Structures are given as structure tokens and as C-alpha cells.
Amino acid sequence: MTPVVAFNELSKWYGNVIGVNKLTLTIPAGVTGLLGPNGAGKSTLLQIATGQLRPSQGTVRVLGEEVWGNARLNRFIGLCPEQDRFYEWMTGWDFVHTCARLSGLSRAEAREAAARTIDSVGMTRHQGRAIRGYSKGMRQRIKMAQALVHEPQLLFLDEPFTGTDPVARRDLMDIVLRLSDAGKSVILSSHVLHEVQSLTSRVVLLNHGRLVAEGHVREIRDLIDKHPHHIVLVCEQYRQLAARMMEWPDVEGIRVLSQQNGLMVETRAPDAFYGRLPELSMADGLAIQSVYSDDDNLEAVFKYLVNK
Known part of the structure; x- marks a missing residue:
């Protein structure tokens, strides 16, 4: 079975700073938690996997295809980034609808997809408001909507629960579980272990850009018996x-x-x-x-x- 993501001897450095260090890793279909403290290399890895950064060394394949310079792949992957970089004057509807159009949907398809996805993240009541007035939880929900609007096969979530209130956190977790039940693949990065543990038993541990361990929680637990x-x-x-x-x-x-x-x-x-x-x-x-x-x-x- 082809892995959804395959990294081979992957490295990324910024001058003398190493973000990812000779990482070889294959991630199967399903939900996988990418765990590590701040600065572990999680965001760098996701940015490489989504074609935002070019590897300094090594290769990465997503859904069986090379990533760098492959704009066609964007139709099949979604990204909910950690950072907020909105056009603050846009409404939630404008933002999600525009992202749907950029992903290749027609005007009619984009309108339908935007309405459906905004509703699925609980933002229909607020879709006409400017994003500048959104709370942190609302911004996270609308980011999730744009990542889902084109119904990607593979979703990358970079610290999606950071700063959210308990209700938003629960709702976003429910979305991830629904995606899993629908047969979608999700790679979720977090530094909060219990969040990931509540969503999946398959985890990948990173530290200082290196792979520490991977597998089922129980398999990783067995590694510490020494x-x-x-x-x-x-x-x-x-x-x-x-x-x-x-x-x-x-x-x-x-x-x-x-x-x-x-x-x-x-x-x-x-x-x-x-x-x-x-x-x-x-x-x-x-x-x-x-x-x-x-x-x-x-x-x-x-x-x-x-x-x-």
C-alpha cells in the first residue's frame, strides 16, 4: 500500500540552523500525530510536505507524487497552518469561497462547497463578518474550513487547537474524527500529547529535526523499557x-x-x-x-x- 507521505533522507537547513536532519519516514493512510516540543521541526516538515519549502537535501513524495513545483497536487491536499495570515478585511465567506476557487472549483461548485464547509465548522452565523473581528477560536474554525473546502484526500493540520476555547477544541477534534471515519488521511502536529492521543494511536515523535520514534503508542511505550x-x-x-x-x-x-x-x-x-x-x-x-x-x-x- 502506497504511503500518503514518504520522506527519504530529508534535510532542511537555514544557514547554520538545521530544521530537519536526515529524516526518513513513511506515513500510512489514516490519522497520524506528529509530536514534539516547539522547535522540533514539525512545521518545517509540514511546509516541505505541502510544497511551501524546498528540501535542502533528500526527497519527499505525497500521494505518490513529487511535491516541489507540483501545483496539481494542491487539488488533493489541504493545509490548516499554525500562523494566521488573513486578508483581515475579508469576510469568512469571502475567504473560504476564494480558497475554493483557487483550488480549481467552478463558481457554482465553490459556492456550494463554501456553504457546506463553513456550516460543518460551525461558522454559518459569523460567515458575513470581517475576519478582523473573529476570536482565536473562530479564526481556527475558518482556517479549517478553507483546508476542507475542496474535499482533499490528505489534510495537514499544524497545531490546530492552539489558543482555542474548550468548545472550539472539542468541535475541531470532532471534525478530525469525522474525517477519519470518512476514510480521509490526516497528519496532525502538536506539542500537546493528550490532544493527539485522544485522536489516534499512531504517533511520530520528533526532536531537533530528527526522528525519535514512530508507531503505535504501545510500541513506542515498549521502547523505554531499557x-x-x-x-x-x-x-x-x-x-x-x-x-x-x-x-x-x-x-x-x-x-x-x-x-x-x-x-x-x-x-x-x-x-x-x-x-x-x-x-x-x-x-x-x-x-x-x-x-x-x-x-x-x-x-x-x-x-x-x-x-x-
């Missing part, structure tokens, strides 16, 4: 529990949490550690009341993988 894994156990007999666990070869450290009646155990073999807990909990009256680990969430995975 790092110390911290597990909290709550138990009334926590000191006796600590004495027993000090005998286990995969336990590298134990910290007593006296206020919680518990322990924080450090191990590099979490699966084996978890496997022995049920038997231990039933032995010698050492009833373990609770077990949890903050290292199981995506935030911790990312921090481990970028060595923060």
Missing part, C-alpha cells in the same frame, strides 16, 4: 514489602513513601516485575492495595525518548 521504570505500590506493610523486593534481581532501587504508606520501585524489567506482584501480594499478609506508574503515559514516554 530506561528505569518507576512503579508505586501502596501497602500497609510497606517496609516488609521493601525488604522482600530488595531480593529481586531486576529491582534497582526503592524509595519509601511513608506519607502514602507505599514504595516507589525502580526496575528495568517492568513486565517481569508486574508478573510477580500477584503472588507476592497474597504472601505473608503483604496485601498490596494499589499499583500505578506515571511512566505508562505518553508524556513520560516522550520525555524518556528525548532524554529530558
